[in-house]
Amino acid sequence: GESVGLHLPTLSVQEGDNSIINCAYSNSASDYFIWYKQESGKGPQFIIDIRSNMDKRQGQRVTVLLNKTVKHLSLQIAATQPGDSAVYFCADKTGANNLFFGTGTRLTVIP
């Protein structure tokens, strides 16, 4: 079965608010985690990644938090914009080459 999963399938936020998308994983050996954004009709687009020896990583308007104790990953998007509307996937890799993706959360930004 999948090693990652998402708590909520949909999330709606007002434009300008912060968004938090959560993800749980089950494989304690996972050592690399990635967040992808997928817009309709397109392939997944890399957003940000984090290795298991870190608990936080920041990018432009995005922050990923990793809690290895409870096997939880989150993506925070600051000042959410309409262009952020998409499906967001977390994925993990356990030393192997391929990624294991969760089901995804659909983020809708309300103008």
Added chain:
Amino acid sequence: GAGVSQSPRYKVAKRGQDVALRCDPISGHVSLFWYQQALGQGPEFLTYFQNEAQLDKSGLPSDRFFAERPEGSVSTLKIQRTQQEDSAVYLCASSLVIYNEQFFGPGTRLTVL
């Protein structure tokens, strides 16, 4: 240069037909991956190449699925005797080296009638 490209973008096949899906990775990328994405689901790993060598095909759902990358660049995913359950988006991704970021193509949407 350009990103990962895939063709065709859409394919409709009658059940029992064979199909071939093409992936052009980013030039110079050593690693190439195929994923299957069912509607409303996350991508699922099918197979992986390093140059022309297929190093992992553990995700291929049946022996009707076959992938090749004979010259270490373009890859083809072939599905023989297609079934309705094969309907999905097939995504190709490439990375410069094995542990680097994977860049995805737009996918081929396969519909089997």
